[in-house]
Amino acid sequence: MQTLGRYRIEALLGEGAMAEVYRAHDPDIGRAVAIKVLKPDFARDADLEARFLREARAAGALSHQNIATIYDAGQAQGIAYIAMELVEGQPLDALLDAQGRLPYERVLSIGRQLADALAYAHRAGIVHRDVKPSNILVSPDGRQVKLVDFGVARLGEGDAGQLGRTHAGQLVGTPRYMSPEQALGLPVDHRADLFSLGVVLYEMMTGKVAFPGTGLATIAIQIAQERVEPVGRIVGDCPPGLSFIIDKLLAKKPEARFQDGGALVAALDREIGHAQEAEPARRGIPLRIKLPLALAAVTALALGGSIASILDRQERALNRMAVVSGETIASFVTSNAAVLAADNAGLPAAEQDWAPLQAFVAAAARDANVREIVVADAGGTVRAATDPVRVGTRYAAPGGEGTFGHGATQAADQGRGPGIRFVRPIDYAGIEFGRVDLVLKRTALDGAVAQARTLLAVLAAVVMLAVLGVGYLSGALVARPLRRLRGALAEAAENGFALRISHRRRDEFGAAFDAFNRTAEAMETRLSAAPALPAPDLAATRIAAARAA
Structure with a gap:
C-alpha cells in the first residue's frame, strides 16, 4: 500500500492486536502523520469498523498537551483509518527495557502528566481502557510524555454495560494492565484507567511488572485477587507518599481508588511539591526568621554585658599598670629634684642656682611618655618646667x-592629649623643699583600650553572624517538616486521610511523620465503608480469559 486517500504511506511503525500503524505524509499541509488502520480480519466487521471510526472521532475532540492529537478519521479505498499526530520519541516500554526502572522524580513527573491527560479525557466522557507503556510515548529529551491510541476507547455514556468487551466477546485492553473489572468482565468506568496507570507507575518505579503471570488466565486471576508485592520491598528509594499513591491506584475495588484523575493529580502535585517546598503565605514572622532574631537578641545581651565587663576590667588593669609605671617615673624625678633643690636650701635667693634642676627637667621631658613636668620650691615658685x-x-x-588611686589623677587635655598627673612632695632628709607636678601621656593606654574595643567588637560581630546563620538554618530545618506535617493534617481533614508523608528522616520529625502515616492508614481503613466487589467467580474469570485468547 503506497497511498491511503490523500496520505502517502512511508513506513510501518508498529502493530497491535487489532490495528497497524504507519508513518505517512499529508501533502495538503506538508506534515508527517501516523496512520492507524484496522487489520483485515477486523476490517471485515462492519460494526467494529463503525465503532472504530466513531470512537476515533470522539477522541478527536480531545486537545491536550499529553494526548496525541487525532487529525482525521475516515475511509479510503475501503479501509477505515485514523490520522493522528506523529510523536517523536520512544515508547515507555522501550525506555523501561533499556533502563530497567526510572528514578522516582521521573516517575512522579510522567505520572503527573498521564494523570492530567486522563483527567481531561474523563471529563470529556472518554475512557481510554488500554493504558500501558507501549501507548505512552516519551519525548527525546525525556521531559514530556503523550498518551496515544484511544482506538479501544469508548464514550463513557451509553454502552455502559458493555464497556469491558468488544462486541466480538473479547476482553478490551492489554491483559497485564487491565483492571479487575475488565478481567472479570464487569462494567468499567474511568477508574479502570486509573488502575492501569497504577500498574504502569509500579513498573516504572520497580522495573518489574505488577502481575508477572505467563498465561492469560493466570494474569486475570492475579489482577482480580492477588495483591502486588509492595513497592517498598523491591526498591528502597520510593517515597512513602508515592508508594501510597501506587497502592491506592491498585486497589481491587474501584471505590478504594482515587475517584477521579483530578484527585490523583493533586496527590502527585503534593509529592512533587515536597522537593520544592515553596514557602506558604502566613501571618506573623516566619519561624526561620523569628528563631535567629530571638537567638541574636539573647546573644547580643550576653555579648554586650560580657564585653562591657571585660572592657571595664581591662581598662582598670591598664590604668593600674600605667599608674605603677608613672609612680616609678615620678619617684625618679622627685628623688633627683630633691637633691638639686637641697643644694639651694638655706642660700640667699641671689645665690641660688636652679639651672641644673631645669637641665634635669629638660632631659627627663625627652621621655616619650612624659607630657609635662613642673618643679616648685617650698615657697610655691616654679623653679623648673618643661x-x-x-x-x-x-x-x-x-x-x-578624677583619681586612678595611689595619688594619681586624670590630667585635662589642654590641647596636648589626656594624661595622668602625679603630684609628689620634694622631701630630703625629712625636710620638704617643694613639690613635683608630673603628667604622663595616656596615648599608649588609650590605644590599647581602643584596640581591645575594636577586637571585641569584631568578635561580637562574627559571633552574631554565626548565631544568625545557625538560627536561620535551624529555623528552616524545623519549619520545613512542621509545614509538611501541618499541610498533611489540613489535607487529611479534606481527603479522609487518603495521603502519606514521604520522607527519609531519622530524627524526631521522621518518627512524627511515621506516626502520621500509621494514623492515616488506620483512619482510612475505618473511614472506608464502601461495599466490596462481588467475590470473583474463578470459573467466570477463566472463561473470560479463554475468550480473550
Missing part, C-alpha cells in the same frame, strides 16, 4: 579631675 615660660611664676595646684 615649659620655660612658667619658670619663676607661682605654682597653682591642679584641681581634682
Whole structure:
C-alpha cells in the first residue's frame, strides 16, 4: 500500500492486536502523520469498523498537551483509518527495557502528566481502557510524555454495560494492565484507567511488572485477587507518599481508588511539591526568621554585658599598670629634684642656682611618655618646667579631675592629649623643699583600650553572624517538616486521610511523620465503608480469559 486517500504511506511503525500503524505524509499541509488502520480480519466487521471510526472521532475532540492529537478519521479505498499526530520519541516500554526502572522524580513527573491527560479525557466522557507503556510515548529529551491510541476507547455514556468487551466477546485492553473489572468482565468506568496507570507507575518505579503471570488466565486471576508485592520491598528509594499513591491506584475495588484523575493529580502535585517546598503565605514572622532574631537578641545581651565587663576590667588593669609605671617615673624625678633643690636650701635667693634642676627637667621631658613636668620650691615658685615660660611664676595646684588611686589623677587635655598627673612632695632628709607636678601621656593606654574595643567588637560581630546563620538554618530545618506535617493534617481533614508523608528522616520529625502515616492508614481503613466487589467467580474469570485468547 503506497497511498491511503490523500496520505502517502512511508513506513510501518508498529502493530497491535487489532490495528497497524504507519508513518505517512499529508501533502495538503506538508506534515508527517501516523496512520492507524484496522487489520483485515477486523476490517471485515462492519460494526467494529463503525465503532472504530466513531470512537476515533470522539477522541478527536480531545486537545491536550499529553494526548496525541487525532487529525482525521475516515475511509479510503475501503479501509477505515485514523490520522493522528506523529510523536517523536520512544515508547515507555522501550525506555523501561533499556533502563530497567526510572528514578522516582521521573516517575512522579510522567505520572503527573498521564494523570492530567486522563483527567481531561474523563471529563470529556472518554475512557481510554488500554493504558500501558507501549501507548505512552516519551519525548527525546525525556521531559514530556503523550498518551496515544484511544482506538479501544469508548464514550463513557451509553454502552455502559458493555464497556469491558468488544462486541466480538473479547476482553478490551492489554491483559497485564487491565483492571479487575475488565478481567472479570464487569462494567468499567474511568477508574479502570486509573488502575492501569497504577500498574504502569509500579513498573516504572520497580522495573518489574505488577502481575508477572505467563498465561492469560493466570494474569486475570492475579489482577482480580492477588495483591502486588509492595513497592517498598523491591526498591528502597520510593517515597512513602508515592508508594501510597501506587497502592491506592491498585486497589481491587474501584471505590478504594482515587475517584477521579483530578484527585490523583493533586496527590502527585503534593509529592512533587515536597522537593520544592515553596514557602506558604502566613501571618506573623516566619519561624526561620523569628528563631535567629530571638537567638541574636539573647546573644547580643550576653555579648554586650560580657564585653562591657571585660572592657571595664581591662581598662582598670591598664590604668593600674600605667599608674605603677608613672609612680616609678615620678619617684625618679622627685628623688633627683630633691637633691638639686637641697643644694639651694638655706642660700640667699641671689645665690641660688636652679639651672641644673631645669637641665634635669629638660632631659627627663625627652621621655616619650612624659607630657609635662613642673618643679616648685617650698615657697610655691616654679623653679623648673618643661615649659620655660612658667619658670619663676607661682605654682597653682591642679584641681581634682578624677583619681586612678595611689595619688594619681586624670590630667585635662589642654590641647596636648589626656594624661595622668602625679603630684609628689620634694622631701630630703625629712625636710620638704617643694613639690613635683608630673603628667604622663595616656596615648599608649588609650590605644590599647581602643584596640581591645575594636577586637571585641569584631568578635561580637562574627559571633552574631554565626548565631544568625545557625538560627536561620535551624529555623528552616524545623519549619520545613512542621509545614509538611501541618499541610498533611489540613489535607487529611479534606481527603479522609487518603495521603502519606514521604520522607527519609531519622530524627524526631521522621518518627512524627511515621506516626502520621500509621494514623492515616488506620483512619482510612475505618473511614472506608464502601461495599466490596462481588467475590470473583474463578470459573467466570477463566472463561473470560479463554475468550480473550
